[in-house]
Amino acid sequence: MGFQFLNDKYITPPGSLRQRVSHPAHGLGMSIEISIFNDHRYAFFFWNKWTQKLMSEDRINYPPSLVTLDWHQDLVYPTEEEKESLKEIDLSSNQEVALYSWANLRDLNDTHIMATAYLNVIGDVYVYCRQGSYGGTWEDEYLEDRYGRTHTIRKFKEYRDLEYCLLESKENNVYFDIDLDFFTLINPLQPGGGSGNYTYLPDKTIKEMLHHSHPLMQWIFHRLHGITIATEPEHTGGLMESNRLLSLINKIWFKPSLFTKHPGKWDKETQWRHLRKK
16 A cells, blocks of 8 residues: 655654744744653654754755763664665655664664764764663774764763763754653663662752753753654653653753643743743
8 A cells, every 4th residue: 555645744753742942042033842752762763854954944054963962872883785875865855764763773772873863964963861781882983974074972971071072062052852761760661670670860960950041051052953852761761750840850951841732822831931921
């Protein structure tokens, strides 16, 4: 059976949500999109969509780098066969990119970053994660993309190290990516997680980490072109815990909640909490 896709402009991966909001550093004069989805590989679609738009509007002349918080490193390189299939994607087609992210990227959700870098849709990569059992796991890596450009992939065990690196860097454009399983500490599904119950970063720590006044968040917000959030409840202790973590982020950043719509009453729609007038 053949399918005809209508309105390519509005096609997104299955179950994904998106909302355009004002820019967290530049206010109503600019906007960014936030996308939320279950499977982390769907970030591939949104990063490409945003980069294509930014490039076509001449707002940037090189792709934004990626800052990601994740339990896993998710840095599996594309095979030679996968590289050839990536080259065949029409990156201007939402239909093709959505289908590829759903059906061709690994369902382990660990190839999306390197696939996107290989296509030069993102620049360098900064990963703050928990996965990594020996010294070599944390060393910088380098990926040559399809055009011969080199992308540097840096990994961090500590938030302060990520902060120091980025604040000292010359990056001007970034995407910010969060996998909610990052906020788990003891995680029975992960290597070395044992068979105990899930434990989590304290809410207070998460609030301090993501608060708009934190130096790293200020740095990210001033360079931000989009936010992706993977909920992956099967890796966060279940749907309720995933929803709790998402709700916490929502409360830290927004008032009222994401996806709040009041046609004609803009003051009652989603806004960054720190930009909302009292």
